[in-house]
Amino acid sequence: MVNVITTHNVRLYYGDKEALHGIDLDFPKQKITALIGPSGSGKSTFLRCLNRMNDLTPGVTITGSFKLDGKDIYSPKTDVVELRKKVGMVFQQPNPFPFSVFENVAFGLRLAGIRDRKLIQERVETSLKQAAVWDEVKDKLNDNALSFSGGQQQRICIARVLAVQPEIILMDEPTSALDPVSAGKIEDLLLDIQDKFTIAIVTHNMQQASRISDRTAFFLDGKLVETGLTKQLFIAPKQESTSDYLNGKFG
Amino acid sequence: MEDIKRQLTHSSKATKQDRYGKAIAFFCTFLIGLLVVSILYLVASRGLATFFKDHVSVWDFLTKQNWNPSQVDKNGSPLVGALPMIVGSFSVTIFSAVLATPFAIAMALFMTEIEPRRGTKFLQPVIELLVGIPSVVYGFVGLTIVVPVVRTVFGGTGFGILSGTLVLFVMVLPTITSMYVDSLRAVPRFYREASLALGATRWQTIYKVVLRASIPGLLTAIIFGMARAFGEALAVQMVIGNASLLPHNLISPASTLTSVLTTGMGNTVMGTLPNNALWSLALILLLMSLCFNLIVRYIGKKGRMAK
Incomplete structure (x- = not known):
């Protein structure tokens, strides 16, 4: 099994306060890895280290090693712009730009300097199809993306990320703002695209983690408690705290 | 029983305050509205008098270039080109x-x-x-x-x-x-x-x-x-x-x-x-x-x- 991203002894500080206490977690290629754990356990924070979104938050210090295809993510030589093209991100709240659907999905392509209109059109169409939203938007590509429902907006956002053809997609609770039907559509599309992309998904929904992920990592209080194949972790967790969390006994 | 009935059918102090507050707010809004309408009316009535009372054509007013309201031109119409x-x-x-x-x-x-x-x-x-x-x-x-x-x-x-x-x-x-x-x-x-x-x-x-x-x-x-x-x-x-x-x-x-x-x-x-x-x-x-x-x-x- 090839790992796309490997991390070792990751520690993150907000000022002097240590929020992540030495995390080792690898993301195998073309698998879905779910990050579960209670709020404030550090899973989103950890996820945002992988595309260096934490760089934007003042006062954050990060130590440890992060490797994407063997290359150091935090090396001073790393081009953050290139990194973020390889490591796409989908956020909790659907956040399409207030432009047309087409312009939203083409945004990353235009950033990459692609001028060929035909290529852009093709990529937009493929991405929207991959994101399972093509049928709903194909006649309304010039409508403002904000005029669609939350679930459609989130799939447009996923298409926007897919269009850049990243290697790995980070998803920060992508369905927590959506109703179960919309969430189900997104789960289905993740299963459809998992053979092309590596996916890391933070979720509060344990059924979701068990339905779609190949591997699961359980975070608690800034520590990685346990990680393993999803089936194993859910059926026979090794740690008591994992078992307690999965059974709803905590706090 | 009677006590509860009385309590429920009479407005409480908070409800009354709410009503007073609303009344004051409405009154102030009304006053401001009245002020705006009066200003509009005053300016419009005076401003339109040029056209209705003094019979200057609106078109002339907007397009003529000569501004000297106290004088009249050869035809006797006032020089009000704005x-x-x-x-x-x-x-x-x-x-x-x-x-x-x-x-x-x-x-x-x-x-x-x-x-x-x-x-x-x-x-x-x-x-x-x-x-x-x-x-x-x-x-x-x-x-x-x-x-x-x-x-x-x-x-x-x-x-x-x-x-x-x-x-x-x-x-x-x-x-x-x-x-x-x-x-x-x-x-x-x-x-x-x-x-x-x-x-x-x-x-x-x-x-x-x-x-x-x-x-x-x-x-x-x-x-x-x-x-x-x-x-x-x-x-x-x-x-x-x-x-x-x-x-x-x-x-x-x-x-x-x-x-x-x-x-x-x-x-x-x-x-x-x-x-x-x-x-x-x-x-x-x-x-x-x-x-x-x-x-x-x-x-x-x-x-x-x-x-």
């Missing part, structure tokens, strides 16, 4: 807005995107100060500095649309900047995050997402600036030269609707044509600011951003 003032008002307004907008965009971006902490710390007081300076001071500075400089550089008397534009530029700059800063701050953080996460540089994020998402806000800011420029009287009057001639260049003396109003106000008798003609100018001003307001509302409605 075109020079209308052109003057629009020129200084548009030129100053065009000139101020790039500066305002740059300052606003600096304060919100590029250097939010230091930028706001230094520029915010500067902007507030610029807003607070009385317009007579602007006019005075314009008269002692801008007019001589224009005279030396471009020739002529120095009074004219150019000087008016330059003075108004400084006056509308803080208006446009501070309003645009507000609308840049209203661009949700997640637009920026989404753009950066897609591999955009900071500059790409600014001009492809932030600027684009804030265009309605920018237009609103510019129009507010224009409304201020259009209505400014004193400072403009001091540097524009006050000659009611149709301006053919930017450095010859001209006049605006407001400058004619302020200079003419004290020299006319209520109810006479010269006085009514001034009211007509006021009516144009009022209608224009109404227009500006409507445009702002329209843009605001169209360009709503996600929360």
Whole structure:
């Protein structure tokens, strides 16, 4: 099994306060890895280290090693712009730009300097199809993306990320703002695209983690408690705290 | 039982207070509404008297170039051509807005995107100060500095649309900047995050997402600036030269609707044509600011951003 991203002894500080206490977690290629754990356990924070979104938050210090295809993510030589093209991100709240659907999905392509209109059109169409939203938007590509429902907006956002053809997609609770039907559509599309992309998904929904992920990592209080194949972790967790969390006994 | 019944059927103290509060608020709103209606009625009734009582044609008023309300021409109709003032008002307004907008965009971006902490710390007081300076001071500075400089550089008397534009530029700059800063701050953080996460540089994020998402806000800011420029009287009057001639260049003396109003106000008798003609100018001003307001509302409605 090839790992796309490997991390070792990751520690993150907000000022002097240590929020992540030495995390080792690898993301195998073309698998879905779910990050579960209670709020404030550090899973989103950890996820945002992988595309260096934490760089934007003042006062954050990060130590440890992060490797994407063997290359150091935090090396001073790393081009953050290139990194973020390889490591796409989908956020909790659907956040399409207030432009047309087409312009939203083409945004990353235009950033990459692609001028060929035909290529852009093709990529937009493929991405929207991959994101399972093509049928709903194909006649309304010039409508403002904000005029669609939350679930459609989130799939447009996923298409926007897919269009850049990243290697790995980070998803920060992508369905927590959506109703179960919309969430189900997104789960289905993740299963459809998992053979092309590596996916890391933070979720509060344990059924979701068990339905779609190949591997699961359980975070608690800034520590990685346990990680393993999803089936194993859910059926026979090794740690008591994992078992307690999965059974709803905590706090 | 009886106690509970009484309690439920009688309004409590809080309910009564609520009712009083509402009544006071309604009364104040009504008063303000009445005030606005009265002003509109006063200006309209006087302003329209020129056309209905003195039988000046609206078309002549808007297109003739000769402004001398106390005189009549060969045909006996009064010389009330307001075109020079209308052109003057629009020129200084548009030129100053065009000139101020790039500066305002740059300052606003600096304060919100590029250097939010230091930028706001230094520029915010500067902007507030610029807003607070009385317009007579602007006019005075314009008269002692801008007019001589224009005279030396471009020739002529120095009074004219150019000087008016330059003075108004400084006056509308803080208006446009501070309003645009507000609308840049209203661009949700997640637009920026989404753009950066897609591999955009900071500059790409600014001009492809932030600027684009804030265009309605920018237009609103510019129009507010224009409304201020259009209505400014004193400072403009001091540097524009006050000659009611149709301006053919930017450095010859001209006049605006407001400058004619302020200079003419004290020299006319209520109810006479010269006085009514001034009211007509006021009516144009009022209608224009109404227009500006409507445009702002329209843009605001169209360009709503996600929360």
